Amino acid sequence: MSSGQPGYAVIDLETTGLRPSWHDRIVEVGVVLLDPHGFVTGEWSTLVNPERDLGPQRIHGITAADVRHAPTFREIAGSLAGLLRGRVPVAHHLRFDLGFLEYEFARTGAAIPALAAVGVCTMTEAARFLPVAPRTLAGCCAVADIPLDGHHDALIDARAAAALLRHYLRLAHPESPWAHVLHSASALTWPAIPRTDTDPVRRGVSAERDTHFLARLLDRLPRASDTVRADPYFALLDRVLLDHHISAAEADALIALAAQLDLSRADAVRLHHEYLSALAHAAKADGVVTPSERRELDLVADLLGLGPKAVESALACGGAPRHPSASGGFRLQPGDLVVFTGEMEGGRETWEERARQAGYVPHGNITKRVRLLVAADPDSMSGKARKARAYGIPIVTPDAFARMSLSGRPTGLKRSHVVRPSR
Incomplete structure (x- = not known):
């Protein structure tokens, strides 16, 4: 995408919290480029790995499963600087976004120029162009009849703020309210920040890349089952299945352990069936399998990638489990x-x-x-x-x-x- 041209760079950020001084970090960046007349010339967005927890996920809706695929800010700093260089920064609550950008660039060792003096805040400018509108982005968009579907997605919000700026430019026509800052921004000196080959990452990437962990195991010749290799795999399954969910990080851990133990996909499938059989044996211990226990077995079978008939087969098996360790498990004790x-x-x-x-x-x-x-x-x-x-x-x-x-x-x-x- 071309950069460094006169015009505006409309920015929106999603962050882990409200203040960089509280160690909050950027988790998503959206940028929409406009020419001096307000016409869109390009856009760019990516998730950012903050290397910490994601903060209020109920607000921004970003998952760690997606962010684990994303670049760090250091890896996108060069690309982002290229988009901002020479342009007027625009945001809805510009002070907030610039504070985070200055902090993140400083962490990489690059001090960017003072952008506040050449920036445009669509929230502040609403007092002039939309005097009856609320200060929020959603409120301003509603008054200006600008659609905002998917609020708190950085690129969607940047598009909405860009539409607000375009609305202001139309209301001011034929005057150009920010001609002076367009000139000033183009004269700012930016540090040289090298670009990397890192690709942007958007939301939903985990659903595209994180296939079921069984499908990611090597399809090599299976080996005879043995306790030395089964025990550590069962122990990890105990921990992984504790909350009825296999997270992306847990799937990676299972794959890594399978590789360490030299387990093929067929080995893993066999161990999954043995694990399920051990659970079924425990469920039958008192002579009755309750509906709750049956739901439990069905859920485990699904998480382990076993077919719908796996539970019936496990319940039909008689005798003790082949690997007794599979019927043990994690347990909290008072004082833990x-x-x-x-x-x-x-x-x-x-x-x-x-x-x-x-x-x-x-x-x-x-x-x-x-x-x-x-x-x-x-x-x-x-x-x-x-x-x-x-x-x-x-x-x-x-x-x-x-x-x-x-x-x-x-x-x-x-x-x-x-x-x-x-x-």
Whole structure:
């Protein structure tokens, strides 16, 4: 995309919070380029890996599964600088966006020029061009009859702010309210920031790239099953299935372990069937399989990529499990340390109190003594989540932890294996 030409660069950012001084970071950038008359000449957008948790995901709707594929700000700094160079920066609440951009560029070692003096804030300018409009982007767009479908997507919001600027230019015609800043912006000196070959990443990328982990295993000749290789794989399955969800990071961990153990796709499928059979054996231990236990088995079979008849076959099997370790599992005990990370509904303090009431001990940081990490997003890239994965500490969602707390135990199938499904 051409850059450095006279005109406007309309910016929108999604961030982990409100202030860089609180260590908040950019998680998405949207840029729409306009010529001096307000006509669109290009656009660019990408998710950004903030290398921490994602903050208020209920607002921006960005998932860690997507962001894990995204470049860091350092990797996009050169491309973004190329888009902004020579142009008037525009944003709805420009001070907010420029504060984050200055902070992020400074972290890379590049001090960008002071852009506030040559910028245009569509929120501030609304007082002149839309005096009856609310200050919000949605409110201004409603008054100006500009569609805004998908608010809090950086590119969608940048397009809306660009349409607002174009609306202001039409209202001011034939005058050009910002002719002076167009000239000033083109004269600013920018540091030389090299571009990388990193491609932009948009939302939804995980659905395109993260196929079921079984399909990503090598399709080589299977080997005879043995306990030495089965036990660690079953142990990881115990942790992965604890919250009825296989996150992208957990899928990667299963693939990495399978490669380490020299397991082929056929090996993994066989172990999955043995794992399911062990759970079915535990469910039948008292002579009855309840509807809740059947739902549990169906869910595990689906998560492990087994066919719809796998549960029937597992329940029909007699005798003890081939690998007894598969019927064991993770279990919290009173006094165990539990850590929380990310922004959770009700606040982290509420969840820590719930842990205390269940007999567990909330802890501030991940150590090898911690038994469980509760994360707002199980693919979180927070320092706590990264350390938990390195230590092999299970990571579960708040909903899963709530089921553990309510039931008084974290496991379900009569033998303390998997959490019972929500009703």
